[in-house]
Amino acid sequence: MADNKKRIRFRSIAILEAVIILILAVGLVWVGFIKGRKDAVPANSSNKPQVRRRAVIDKEEAFYQLDGKKLLMHDSTYGEIFVPIYGDVPASDLDLSGLTMRNGYAYYEENGEIISTTGVDVSEFQGAIDWEQVKQADIDFAFIRVGYRTYGDGIITYDNEFQRNIEGAQKAGIKVGAYFYSQATNADEAVEEADAMIDALAPYDISLPVVYDWEIVHTDSARTDDVSVEALADCCVAFCERIKDSGYTPMVYQNTGTAMHKLDLPRIKDYDFWLAEYGDSPSYYYDFKIWQYTNTGHVPGIEGDVDLNIWFRPEK
Structure with missing residues (x-):
């Protein structure tokens, strides 16, 4: 009988402790919920200090597909190599025939009709451009460099010809987008670059994407030499989300080698892609909207060499 009373007493104490823990847990959840609702600010909030939202960096793991499908590439050391293909990154559906x-211009046909448009991307290196001549040379769009970060000191600098180029191209009736040459080493720096773009573009009506152009410096040592795969993907996401929150369409520019060997493609698959690969036909496997096919193009109104691009299926 005494043992039974003792067991009942212990059981009562255990039940009481469980009830107390449950009450405390419910209280903590409720406090967190109320505080979260109070602190949360929508991305489109009109409160001035919160106009530009900080990107949420999603690092969910993605996997290669396991059906044995291979992508053949060429390497200067090993010759033909292969890499497995990402199953969750959309492949290009272009019919390159x-x-x-x-x-000197590239054209793309579907159903017997040319549907592509031709464009250039320019910076202060092209000097003073006669945009009326460029328009008459059947150039439909132009991506204007807004600025860059120096690869040594990491200083954000505006392109000397940015204002003249964007105003001249728009006056001539050429559709305009913009790009920033990045040397960011982390997401915070990428956000700084996006903010510099947003501020510079504020007076203009930009109809085409705002582009993140992160490049490896091959000719010299640079602050980006040791940027990790994860950090580069963080930079792309941070820049693009900041740009998207400001009402622009973000896009990522990259060459085939860096895209395949350095870029975490599953993490940027939701952004349009602009491919740089020089030659008569692109070999890039995954989806891309624009192809930069030469950096030695010639267009009336532009002195010297200029990058030429084809937009395969431009938005109407």
Whole structure:
């Protein structure tokens, strides 16, 4: 009988402790919920200090597909190599048999009709541009460099010809986008670069994407030499989300080698892609909207060499 009373007493104490723990847990959840609702600010909030939202860096793991499908590439050391293909990154659906080159320009046909448009991307290195001549040379769009971060000191600098180029191109009736040459080493620096773009573009009506152009410096030592794969993806996401929150369409520019060997493609698959690969036909496997096919193009109104691009299926 005494043992039974003792067991009942212990059981009562255990039940009481469980009830107290449950009450405390419910209280903590409720306090957190109320505080979260109080502190939360929507991305489109009109409160001035919160206009530009900080990107949420999602690092969910992605996997290669396991069906044995291989992507063959060429390496200067090993010759032909292969890499497994990402199953969750959209592949290009372009029919490259419809791609032709005429008079230095690339054209893309579908159903017997040319649907592509031709464009240039320019910076202060092209000097003073006669945009009326460029328009008459059948150039439909232009991406203007807004600025860059120096690869040594990491200083954000505006392009000397940015204002003249964007105003001249728009006046000539050329559709305009913009890009920033990044040497960011982390997400915070990428946000700084995006903010510099947003501030510079504020007076203008930009109809085409705002582009993140992060490049490896091959000709010299640079502050970005040791940037990790994870950090580069963080930079892309941080820049693009900041740009998207400001009402622009973000895009990532990259060459085939860096995209395949350095860029975490599953993490940027939701952003449009601008490919740089010089030659008569692109070999890049995954989806891309624009192809930069030469850096030695010639267009009336632009002195010297200029990058030429084809937009395969431009938005109407």
